[in-house]
Amino acid sequence: MNMEYLSTQPYKGVRDFYPEDMAIQRYIFDGWAKTAERFGYARVDASIFEPSALYRAKGQENEEMVNEQTYTFTDRGDREVTLRPELTPTLARMIAGKRHELYFPVRWYSIPNLYRYERPQRGRLREFWQLNADVFGDNTIACDVDMLVYVANIFKDFGATLDTFVIRVNDRGWMNSVFDSLNLTDEQKRAMFLLLDKKNKITAAAFDAEAKEIIGADFTLPSPSADSRIMQTVNILHDLGITNVVIDPAIVRGFNYYTGLVFEIYDTNEENSRALGGGGRYDNLTEMFGGDPITGIGFGMGDVSMVNFLITHQLLPENLTPAPTLTILPLEEIAAGEAIKIANKFRAEYIATVVDATDRKLGKKLEHACDDGIKFALVLGSDEVTSQSYTLKNLFTREQTTGTAEELIKKILS
């Protein structure tokens, strides 16, 4: 027989979540949810499917993105469908759909799984999860500040200190006004934003040379004035104790819908050079759906880089994988229902209980229960079933206690 077996590897760029991986993911998602809700964000989600038009609508550059970097296919009804590569257009759709019944500002967060057809590398996969938080309909400085306080607290809530990460901020509105004062064309502006984006990757001389090529004159970046919005924002944050906020003109974010504050979070450990997350302020999120403009500020960060951050700074607790509390080990002569009946008594009191009715030797069962992190074992033979008195063994201390199910439940819960 010459059978072609299937590979046990997952599809390129996606992950399997074995219990230990799932435990880490849950730890992070729970942490994200907790902080978001403490700051008043309500959780939302939507389908991973969207009509491709939703992503194409934002212009030529999005057209290319959809064609080259998304999972797009035609369904059986000849509709063009895209697996969501980001959540923002979906949120825009949801906001626009209920714009007349929502009281603004609206604070929403979500932990969507997103799909991008890209070459996988460190911190970047084809399926990943992302914390997404937005405030719609509030363009005050207070809103900007509170967003960054929230961002800092996401990290603090995982136990990170302010020296382990830095929040780099910039203001695209301010950058635009600088470029306007130089009478730059839209094309020159765009080129300058692209150049600034790679400022930290090239030499100062190369930057100056390229800038001169774009605008036809020497370019020196002015400092924002003390009463500028960006300086006010940073000063308030420093007063609030968020001291790891710095202005960095190289932060522009790739897309042009950002119109005000833009920011990115970086690990201060060089090992994780990629941004941990970022976001910014936009003017009109719901433009493609018509109606009055809705302003807002949004933020996103990926699960992969979050795990890398926590591991790098030793902030990931050990023993996250949940184990049952009790295992019941019936001997051969015990009927199947008998062990389960007793297990159910413990389960009714919310003690996580399993029954190991395999024909392995008792010694092996105990050994594995211990390896799995199960704390208690109860060996069930015909004596116990008749007397209704059981012996509970603490697998960590080897201490044994004998009593009725009710007594043992108390013992475990104490």
Added chain:
RNA sequence: GCGACUAUGGUGUAACGGUUAACAUAUAGGUUUGUGGUACCUGCGAUUCGGGUUCGAUUCCCGGUAGUCGCCCCA
């Protein structure tokens, strides 16, 4: 899309161009059929695929595939 590097049991590693492909760990079982973590014994299990060079390839060369890391991009 472009480039660099890597590919041996489930996992982590060995092996001058010539061995029965080794070791650890994991796993299944035994010593021990009502009480474990130590110890000892046994079993299972691998050279990514296709070509080429060679008397002979895990080893050298070419290609595919996969992975890792960069570039591009990063919504």
